[in-house]
Amino acid sequence: MAENISKVYEPQNFEKEIYAKWEADNNFHTTADAAGEPYSIVIPPPNVTGQLHMGHALDETLQDILIRYHRMRGFNTLWMPGCDHAGIATQAKVEESLREEGTNRYELGREKFLQRVWQWKEKYGSRIMYQLRTLGASCDWERERFTMDEGCSAAVKKVFITLYNEGLIYRGNRITNWCPNCNTALSDIEVDHVTEQGHLWHIRYKFKDSDDFIEIATTRPETMLGDTGVAVHPDDERYKKFIGRTLILPIVNREIPLFADEYVDKDFGTGAVKVTPAHDPNDFEMGLRHNLPQVKVINNNGTMADGLGKYSKLDRYECRKILVEDLKAAGYLVSTENHEHAVGHCSRCSTTVEPLVSDQWFVKMESLAKPAIDAVKTGRLKFVPERFTKIYINWLENIRDWCISRQLWWGHRIPAWYCDDCGEMTVAENVDECPHCHSKNLRQDEDVLDTWFSSALWPFSTMGYPNETAELKKFYPTSTLVTGYDIIFFWVSRMVMMGLKFQGDVPFKTVFIHGLVRDEFGRKMSKSLGNGIDPVEVIDKYGADSLRFMLVTGNTPGNDLRFSWQRVESARNFANKIWNASRFLLMNLENFDAAFQPADEDLTLADKWIISRLNRTAKLVTENLDKFELGESARLMYEFIWSEFCDWYIEMTKARLYGDDAKSKSTALYVLNYVLEKSLRLLHPFMPFLTEVIRQKLPNVEGSIMLAKWFEGGAIDEVAEGEMNLIVDAVKVIRNLKNEVGVEVRKKSEVILKPANTDAEKVLKSNVNYIIELAAAEPVTFAAEKPQHALAGVIEGVEIFLPLKGLIDMEKEIARLTKELEKLRKGIAMTEGKLNNEKFLAKAPADVVQSEREKLAAAQEKISSVESRIEQLKNL
């Protein structure tokens, strides 16, 4: 069964093929009635705006690891894939391409425009799904969903109407964040506050019936055109006497009242605030309290409104400039000071947001938020790492109503109809005639819903809601949500609220939070910086397994991670190492009887040792996966395979494989195969392709590794591990000594061993072959006395001598041993310090004290032996 296997690992040769085979064999698909406890994950649906970036690759890799792990453990495992329509973002993309064609959405009209967006969706949606396949994601593709497909749209309508009927959704004329560039309202969390250097302008407002004036301070002078009052604090001694009088608004010459309101901070600015109810949220509230009119002076597109004379149609910032000049010229401007303040920007396009009054739809959040807070407090929902719990709760406790209407075309249209005849509004799924007056003159609301409204329903809309399906019954609540900390507010919290409201349970039991993928310099990857790296480019170069391994190692849950080509390369080298270790085994497998089973007594110390190490590793890997410490699990596998299996065990088997003892050879091959095959299974969630392609070549293997049973590990053989430690340490000391005197490690040299006790002697004598082979020690003899002209090394259990005649510089050797002695004495001083401390003896646990005593004894033994060695050399 000689296998032809290339000398180096070339993932390009097999990854695509293997994925196609998995898919063709239907390995990703499951049904609600399949056997096993349910384990389910819904994918955070990528936006159809473009292609996957490195952040997706991380998110998807983590999910795939959890999915593959649970599938192997025998769970009925479902990974639900899909895309998000990403309303505002996708619409912006399509509008951009229209602009390049010299047209726009208004020319096209709503219907034709939407056709264009659907074309875009088809193109990029399928591209994203292709990229996910390239990465190895084992999604249940038969269930692929889209937030605007029929089912999800039905869920959206049902939820909207239900919330409306319960009074939790309302329409209102409110002040909201408006993006003049995107031309739509935004929710509070779609506004980013950026600290900017601005000015505070002090302006005089004169009283109507006297020459007195009051000085106000503002950061936005252009809004004064819409002022309908000035407010001061009721207890402000400076202004008390003026309260109730009338002011003349400069430039505009409108009469406005001076009134008192608790909101005003006496210590800020001049203590007098101009009030513009139509363009400031606080002023809006004050306006309501004091019955002030709202005068809208800024249009939706950011220009000044009609009827403002020379200021009309000016851009809002241009107007500010001119107005300040005019105020100055007319003597109203008192002073201008620098002022740092936070300014809201559209999170999508960075345009400065304009607070505007308009008709919008809102969700009342308070009653929805309460159960979502309780779910975390009672432990029904857990965050990993835990610290995100606090952030989540804090946000929900201070939540405000959610503006869900967007003045866009791409999205779920709001199911509200207005009757042109009687003016009534009807919220329902389908309305043919007005239920109030039976008129047929109905217009559907022009607005669409915030993208996150449909995303909030994702865990149950994808499983068939509003129908009661077998999937919902089996897989809801889902097991784990894997996502970045950047969308806890946007998405996680809203899913929890909607899940609790409409399914009566949390949408997932655990939220596994990861960080952002940054570039090699720690900067955020972004289009504007042009520092983004396409995962597909990395996969083309190094393979999906290498990318996955790089993404999952070297970081801890919740923390950002840096992309590093060097680390991708090192992951690729690891893959190559496994590839070659397997190649080594396969090359030696000629004439191997696949049915061969060694008896326990045929196992050598090395065999028992590596099996024990495998068992220990499997246990740790499993434990860490269960704790979401995926990186630690991957690291453990790296260490086991490279440092123990390859560097030591494989080397130890070589003599047997090239030797004449057929049974010993078969046993070695059996153990090599056994350990490799188990290791591949443990590594499969991390490196699915490599582990599959190699395992397929091994004897006694049937079926895909992704359907193989997880290996949990068996008994640990402490005796074998202890004995092998002695051998390994001895080999290391010999190599070390050779290196120090410049003798080639592979050059055969005589070695003399002086065991410290009969146990050690027994172990060394029966396993001396390893020392001979791995340290090129020949001949190895045992002695009760120290030889004279020799290099010496001392480890616990044995003293080791290399009688390298002619190569040893006595002075140097004494110096080297003296240095070692110092090191040992330093260690002993510490241990003695502890043991001489009565409090330590009294308070430390018995086993700690005991182990300190043993340490001391062992160290003292080493010291005396090194000391006597030095004496001996001096006396030569």
Add this chain to the structure above:
RNA sequence: GGGAUUAUAGCUCAGAUGGUUAGAGUACUUCGUUGACAUCGAAGGGGUCACAGAUUCGAGUUCUGUUAAUCCCACCA
């Protein structure tokens, strides 16, 4: 104005529940190419665990404060 995270080897990072002389990868130095692998092997140098206190027999690990960096939240015009 609140809050979170981070600070460990030149670089990137690990170091539950406090307990050998603090680890890995990478980089660096020395040595090594005939059979798994130079995408490799052997050996080595390199750290006052940001700073200052506290708790403890014992602190990289717990607590308090300080400093620095990053991020989130926040309607003082």
